[in-house]
Amino acid sequence: xxDDKVAVVTASGQxxxxxxxxxxxxxxxxxxxxxPSGRSIxxxxxxxCVGLNGSVTEPADLEALVGTAxxxxxxxxxVCANTGLEEWxxxxxxxxxxxxxxxxxxxxxxxxEGWIGGLDLLFMYAVRLARxxxxxxLERGKGAIVNISxxxxxxxxxxxxxxxxxxxxxxxxxxxxxxxxSRHNIRMNTVMVxxxxxxxxxxxxxxxxxxxxxxxxEEAAGIVALLFSDDAAYITGENLMWDGGLARGL
Amino acid sequence: MTDQKIAIVxxxxxxxxxxxxxxxxxxxxxxxxxxxxxxxxxxxKELGGIGFAGSVTSQADVDALVDATMAEYGRVDGVINxxxxxxxxxxxxxxxxxxxxxxxxxxxxxxDSGLYxxxxxxxxxxxxxxxxxxxxxxxxxxxxxxxxxxxxxxEPTQDYPISSMFRAMMSSFTKLHSxxxARDNIRMNTILVxxxxxxxxxxxxxxSIPMGRGVDCEEMACSLAAxxxxxxxxxxxxxxxxxxxxxxxx
Numbered sequence: 001x002x003d004d005k006v007a008v009v010t011a012s013g014q015x016x017x018x019x020x021x022x023x024x025x026x027x028x029x030x031x032x033x034x035x036p037s038g039r040s041i042x043x044x045x046x047x048x049c050v051g052l053n054g055s056v057t058e059p060a061d062l063e064a065l066v067g068t069a070x071x072x073x074x075x076x077x078x079v080c081a082n083t084g085l086e087e088w089x090x091x092x093x094x095x096x097x098x099x100x101x102x103x104x105x106x107x108x109x110x111x112x113e114g115w116i117g118g119l120d121l122l123f124m125y126a127v128r129l130a131r132x133x134x135x136x137x138l139e140r141g142k143g144a145i146v147n148i149s150x151x152x153x154x155x156x157x158x159x160x161x162x163x164x165x166x167x168x169x170x171x172x173x174x175x176x177x178x179x180x181x182s183r184h185n186i187r188m189n190t191v192m193v194x195x196x197x198x199x200x201x202x203x204x205x206x207x208x209x210x211x212x213x214x215x216x217x218e219e220a221a222g223i224v225a226l227l228f229s230d231d232a233a234y235i236t237g238e239n240l241m242w243d244g245g246l247a248r249g250l
Numbered sequence: 251m252t253d254q255k256i257a258i259v260x261x262x263x264x265x266x267x268x269x270x271x272x273x274x275x276x277x278x279x280x281x282x283x284x285x286x287x288x289x290x291x292x293x294x295k296e297l298g299g300i301g302f303a304g305s306v307t308s309q310a311d312v313d314a315l316v317d318a319t320m321a322e323y324g325r326v327d328g329v330i331n332x333x334x335x336x337x338x339x340x341x342x343x344x345x346x347x348x349x350x351x352x353x354x355x356x357x358x359x360x361x362d363s364g365l366y367x368x369x370x371x372x373x374x375x376x377x378x379x380x381x382x383x384x385x386x387x388x389x390x391x392x393x394x395x396x397x398x399x400x401x402x403x404x405e406p407t408q409d410y411p412i413s414s415m416f417r418a419m420m421s422s423f424t425k426l427h428s429x430x431x432a433r434d435n436i437r438m439n440t441i442l443v444x445x446x447x448x449x450x451x452x453x454x455x456x457x458s459i460p461m462g463r464g465v466d467c468e469e470m471a472c473s474l475a476a477x478x479x480x481x482x483x484x485x486x487x488x489x490x491x492x493x494x495x496x497x498x499x500x
Contacts, residue, residue, distance in 0.1 A: 059362075105430040108381050112309070115377065119369055123415075127365065131358050156422040158429050165373070168422040169415040172406040176357050176415070179349055179408050 007078040007228065008032045008069050010056050010129065013039030015198035016148055016220045017082040021047065023221020024228075029078070032069035034061065036084075056083050056125035057117075066132040075140060078228040079133055081126045082148040085199075086118055086162040096195075096208025097155050097246060105158045118162035123169050130177060134186065143186040144228045147174060151192045151243050171239045178237025187236040189227050194243025196220060210245030256323040257478065258282045258315060260306045260379070261332035263289030265448045266398060266474075269467035270330050271297060273475045279328065282319040284311070286334075306333050306375035307367075309382075316382040326383050328478045329395045333375045336412035338364055348458065348498075355408035368412035373419045380427055384436060392435030394478050397424060401442045401497040404489060421489045428487025437486040439477055443470060444493025460495030 007024050011017040013035030021033055021043060031049040033040040034056075044051025050072050054061030069076050088110050091103045110118075126147050137143030152160045153167035170190060177188045195205055195214040206212050223242050226232055241247045257274050261267040263285030271281055271293060281299030283290040284306075294301025300322050304311030319326055340355045360368075376397050387393030399417045406414035420440060427438040445451050445464040456463055473492045476482065491497045 099429055101433070105426075107426055107430050108377075108384055110377075112374075115374060116366070116369075119366070124362070124365065127358075134358060153422070156425045156429075158426055161426060164426055165419045165422045168418040172403075172415040172418040173357075175406045176355070176408055176411055179406075180355060180357050183351075 005029045005077045005228075006032070006069060006073040006075055007080060008065060008076055008129075008133070009080040009082060010034050010062070010065070010125070011082040011084055012043065012051075012080075013037045016193065016196060016217060017080070018043055019198070019217025020080050020082065020148075020221045020224045023218060023225055024080075025049070026221075027225055030073055032065060032072065032076075034065045056081075056129075057120040059128055062125070062128050062132060066129075066136075070136065076133055076136055077143060079129055079143075079145045080148065080224050080228075081129050081145060083121055083125050086122065086160060088114055088118070088162050089160050091159045092202055096205055097151065097157060097248065098208065100158070103158050105161075107158060107161050110161055114162070118166050122162060122166040123173070126170055127173060130173075130188070134181065137186045138181075138184055141185055144232075145177075145186070145188040146224050146227045147188070147190040148224075149190045149192050149239070151194045151241060151247055153192060154239065154241075155247060155249060174239060175237045182236040187227075187232070189232070189235060189237070190239045191220075191223055191227070191242045192239055192247075193220070194241070194246040208246065209243070213244065215242060215244060255279050255327040256282065256319065256325055257328035257330065258284075258319055258326055258379075258383070259330045259332060260284050260312075260315075260375070261334060261398075262293060262301075263287050265332075266443065266446060266467050266470050267330070267332035268293055269471035270332070270474045271299075273468070273471035274328075274330075274478070275299070277475050277479075280323060282315065282322065282326075284315045306331070306378065307370040309378050312375075312378045312382050316379075316386070320386060325390045326386050327390075327393050329379055329383055329393070330474060330478065331376050331379050331395065331397045333371055333398065336368060336372070336410060338368070338410075338412050340409045350408070353408045355411060357408065357411050360411065364412070368416045369419075372413060372416035373423070376420050376423055380423075380438070384427075384431060387436045388431070388434045393437070394482070395427075395436070395438040396474055396478055397438070397440040398474075399440045399442050399489070401444060401491055401493050403440075403442060405497060405499055424489060425487045432486040437483070439482070439485055439487070440489045441474060441477065442489055442491040442493060442497065444491070444496045446470060458496065459493070463494065465492065465494060
């Protein structure tokens, strides 16, 4: 059991966020959940914890979430900063991370609103969460934050133009945050998701993955819980591939 | 000469941008320059090119620059995307690229406005220019774009948080632009510029550089001209360190 640990999970209404919430609950964490759809509230009811309606791109919603967690539980041990998917993905994604010469790229069609929206959704949300929880974790003398990101942040793909570019900034933020706060026993790591079972992919994708399958939601919860735990007490500032062996770069 | 090549240089009023303009001029390029002050206009007069007052953070200014270049010369063969400097450097920089325990930095103090400005200055500048010139280069059979960046884009440091995060995004965009347009003979590369002698750094900084010294703007300009030239015609999507051996990662 996690000995009365408290975790905040954003974008937890479905997919990896919901999977992480369930996995942490099973390990004894008490949770504060948020998503824009109402599904986090339903999940929170099921798991006997607190849930809010709100968006990670709204600073006030993030503030409300952290405030609610502190009001309800008195402290926060861990944050899983999950978010939504970009709206500018293109192509069938059938070749894994390999370059696809047949892809019709929309790289230069992304509008200013698209880029700024992507910045909010894929970068600013994590900065804002860090701003909100860091003073509390400093006071408490410990904390762990795990950002959910994408493998495309380190191996950019035209299929995901915003994720590929903007998530790279999140990897840098992870390192800088760790540089500054790991001395205070607050760790930040980022999980770089390859292919996960919550999204539908063509079956050919699995052929590109050494493990021949996408990762499951239970497995996603496993890696987040591991990074939260003291088993990972010396792991910080790391961008960890969670991809069944997909990544090519060493 | 009828086969003279045409280059656009932004932030060309001083420093690396101005030196690059002079070096390209010396190598026979015709120039179109822009910077926020009138210094690009003056430099353009001296070098027999065209100059404008404008900002890389404005799509209208970038479009006007490219339109004027097309009107004057009928083509664009090369672009050097230079930009301004960030406002959030640490007061006392760390004396090198390695982690420095004593550098506190501003990471979570940077307000939203500072992060959005950094995104504009160090990422969207490249997107905006790519939007404006890629079509013209495609029509004329190709071109080369060089983005000015820094080794901290790949190895983040508290010294330069904005550069570390947003220029990481630029490195990824470089790869994606190349994925989409190298087939049209349009090359985009990013030059990771080390310590330049037009700024004053602490003596320790130079001890972290294998070559033991910073780089002069004129010397940097030679490397830029080289990678813009056809000698580099099979180099595309690369992040190239010109840093005297500073960067650590392979």
